[in-house]
Amino acid sequence: MPTSTGVSSVDELPGPSEHGPLQGDRAPTGQLGDRLFGGTARGAGLLVIVMVTLIAVFLLSQALPALAKDKVNFLTSTEWNVNGTPMQFGIANLLWVTVLSSAIAMLIAVPLGVGVALFITQYAPHWLSRPAATLVDLLAAVPSIVYGLWGLQVLGTHMNGIQSVLIRLFGWIPLFKDARIGAASTILTVGLVLSIMVLPIVSALSREVFAQTPTSHTDAALALGATRWEMIRTAVLPFGKPGVISASMLGLGRALGETVAVTVILSALAGSTPWSWSMFNGGETFASKIANNAAEFDSPSKAGAFMAAGLVLFLLTFVVNAIARVVIERRKAFIE
Amino acid sequence: MTATDITSDSNLPSMRPRGSDAGFSHRSRARALRNVLARVVMWTAFAIAMVPLAWILWSVVTKGGQMLLDSHWWTNSQRGITNRVVGGGAVHAIQGTLIEALVTALMAVPVGVMTAIYLVEYGRGRLAKAVSFTVDILTGIPSIVAALFIYAVWVTVFGFQRVAFAVCLALVLLMIPVVVRSTEEMLKLVPNELREAAYALGVPKWRTIVRVVVPTAFSGIITGILLGLARVMGETAPLLILGPYTKNIATNLFGGLMPTLPTMINQDRTEVLQPAVDRVWGAAMTLILMILVLNIAGRLISRLGAPKT
Numbered sequence: 001m002p003t004s005t006g007v008s009s010v011d012e013l014p015g016p017s018e019h020g021p022l023q024g025d026r027a028p029t030g031q032l033g034d035r036l037f038g039g040t041a042r043g044a045g046l047l048v049i050v051m052v053t054l055i056a057v058f059l060l061s062q063a064l065p066a067l068a069k070d071k072v073n074f075l076t077s078t079e080w081n082v083n084g085t086p087m088q089f090g091i092a093n094l095l096w097v098t099v100l101s102s103a104i105a106m107l108i109a110v111p112l113g114v115g116v117a118l119f120i121t122q123y124a125p126h127w128l129s130r131p132a133a134t135l136v137d138l139l140a141a142v143p144s145i146v147y148g149l150w151g152l153q154v155l156g157t158h159m160n161g162i163q164s165v166l167i168r169l170f171g172w173i174p175l176f177k178d179a180r181i182g183a184a185s186t187i188l189t190v191g192l193v194l195s196i197m198v199l200p201i202v203s204a205l206s207r208e209v210f211a212q213t214p215t216s217h218t219d220a221a222l223a224l225g226a227t228r229w230e231m232i233r234t235a236v237l238p239f240g241k242p243g244v245i246s247a248s249m250l251g252l253g254r255a256l257g258e259t260v261a262v263t264v265i266l267s268a269l270a271g272s273t274p275w276s277w278s279m280f281n282g283g284e285t286f287a288s289k290i291a292n293n294a295a296e297f298d299s300p301s302k303a304g305a306f307m308a309a310g311l312v313l314f315l316l317t318f319v320v321n322a323i324a325r326v327v328i329e330r331r332k333a334f335i336e
Numbered sequence: 337m338t339a340t341d342i343t344s345d346s347n348l349p350s351m352r353p354r355g356s357d358a359g360f361s362h363r364s365r366a367r368a369l370r371n372v373l374a375r376v377v378m379w380t381a382f383a384i385a386m387v388p389l390a391w392i393l394w395s396v397v398t399k400g401g402q403m404l405l406d407s408h409w410w411t412n413s414q415r416g417i418t419n420r421v422v423g424g425g426a427v428h429a430i431q432g433t434l435i436e437a438l439v440t441a442l443m444a445v446p447v448g449v450m451t452a453i454y455l456v457e458y459g460r461g462r463l464a465k466a467v468s469f470t471v472d473i474l475t476g477i478p479s480i481v482a483a484l485f486i487y488a489v490w491v492t493v494f495g496f497q498r499v500a501f502a503v504c505l506a507l508v509l510l511m512i513p514v515v516v517r518s519t520e521e522m523l524k525l526v527p528n529e530l531r532e533a534a535y536a537l538g539v540p541k542w543r544t545i546v547r548v549v550v551p552t553a554f555s556g557i558i559t560g561i562l563l564g565l566a567r568v569m570g571e572t573a574p575l576l577i578l579g580p581y582t583k584n585i586a587t588n589l590f591g592g593l594m595p596t597l598p599t600m601i602n603q604d605r606t607e608v609l610q611p612a613v614d615r616v617w618g619a620a621m622t623l624i625l626m627i628l629v630l631n632i633a634g635r636l637i638s639r640l641g642a643p644k645t
Contacts, residue, residue: 033543036542044454045451047447051470052470052473052474055481055485058489059484112385115377115380116385135389141566141627141628142389142627145620146570146620150396227370228374230371253478257479259479260598260602290480310484313481321473
């Protein structure tokens with residue numbers, strides 16, 4: 001089944017691969033039509049490789065000259081001033097806000113997504129499981145700008161209470177320190193909204209993996225007298241663990257790169273604001289920094305600074321997705 | 337097969353599957369309790385997941401619903417309308433969104449479908465692995481990075497203006513992986529016997545693909561395209577960077593500005609005056625409706641015409 005998340009595990013998983021094309025039909029007939037058609041298909045595949053390579057090359061070539069002019073350490077500086085000469089820009093702030101908001105999102109979305117996936121595959125009555133899956137998938141169909149609008153104007157108005165309780169209880173920890181930002185526009189609110197956006201990705205992929213647990217495993221557990229939960233703990237979860245990990249990684253990639261919802265919700269801080277670890281602070285992620293300043297791309301060197309931020313984001317999501325891929329590949333090798 | 341009734345005399349040799357160090361103990365009451373608890377937790381998880389969905393839809397419908405009942409919404413643009421004035425419509429933005437989605441699909445679908453055909457029907461060995469890997473990367477690319485890349489090529493290198501066509505190019509990058517993955521899945525579902533039957537009749541491979549394999553998987557491919565379109569229509573980040581908003585109707589992809597629903601929302605999202613706020617939620621409602629229609633159409637097509645395996 002195609003999912004509206006655009007994410008699928010089918011080709012990574014050992015499905016009914018006996019139904020796939022046989023190895024033997026590779027022999028070309030040498031016909032002109034065959035060579036043309038096969039060549040076109042191959043060309044389309046090559047085009048995809050070329051596009052991804054170009055993305056990396058272009059971002060790099062635009063970012064490097066700007067990085068050369070950068071007068072502060074790009075990785076550790078919290079400053080971002082691309083208008084002055086010499087330019088001073090560093091990503092420490094962006095990295096922290098990006099990582100913190102995504103971490104909050106994952107902390108909520110992964111347990112919830114796994115729970116939902118278990119509900120759909122193991123607990124839901126037969127008539128409910130398919131509609132339930134469709135409903136969760138619908139969360140992925142809501143456009144991110146609508147999430148942003150809703151997060152700021154609807155969810156945000158309810159954040160005051162949660163925030164003041166957390167500050168009263170844990171205010172002594174830097175992470176929970178009051179930063180005097182409107183409760184609707186904090187990193188915490190962004191994290192909550194991101195968790196909702198990531199949930200369908202995590203649950204869709206986990207669901208697919210859980211559904212593929214061999215019946216022999218589950219039946220064996222039940223036959224040995226396991227309760228439903230024990231069966232899940234001993235058969236379904238161990239089988240699905242790599243799938244859950246890679247689902248979480250794909251979700252994390254989404255959370256790290258989400259632009260518009262973050263841009264709408266999070267209040268950008270003035271350049272002179274002191275560093276804070278707090279999740280009740282404002283700030284900017286890589287993506288929202290770029291989106292907020294789209295009008296500033298007037299000179300190549302200024303644009304280059306933002307390309308450099310984009311490049312870091314690209315690398316981050318690349319690494320996260322690669323981990324997801326490796327985990328699922330290893331599982332495949334293990335099962336075959 | 338219900339697992340809820342517990343056999344208390346499970347004096348079987350303790351089973352130790354992978355990942356479990358406990359086996360099944362004899363304390364049946366604690367086990368039963370844990371079992372019920374797990375059931376409650378799973379139901380709660382699902383209930384919690386439904387809260388934001390219901391809440392978002394409720395907010396959008398109550399705040400933006402009545403805008404859509406006004407026929408002007410579907411026929412007028414925002415030309416000459418200020419944030420104090422009630423009225424005007426979204427037809428300019430709806431049109432822009434549809435045009436951009438269509439042009440994007442025209443570019444992304446051939447590449448995506450052919451790539452999927454390559455991966456399923458031809459691809460073996462290292463090149464196919466590389467293609468599959470890059471499609472995965474493309475799936476994970478944040479939309480803002482795709483937009484930055486197109487900006488680097490279109491504006492910085494070639495020196496062109498920010499136009500709707502550049503937005504389409506960025507959207508193509510985001511749509512291709514969705515089309516590839518869903519088409520791939522559908523092609524894999526086509527029974528191999530069909531291919532073999534065609535070969536046995538002396539049909540060359542490419543005609544087998546064009547006349548047998550693709551038609552069999554056709555409804556699934558369409559579903560994938562519709563879902564890809566749904567994703568592309570809701571994207572906003574490339575529009576922020578490459579496609580400035582205008583209140584007027586615009587149909588030229590290469591000159592001037594082209595309004596879309598996401599940028600219409602973005603334009604007025606900080607407004608506090610009621611007419612403008614209503615229009616923002618109206619646009620959000622319209623966008624969700626359009627995406628929902630595509631999603632539902634996609635699912636219906638896939639359910640009605642799934643290949644019989």
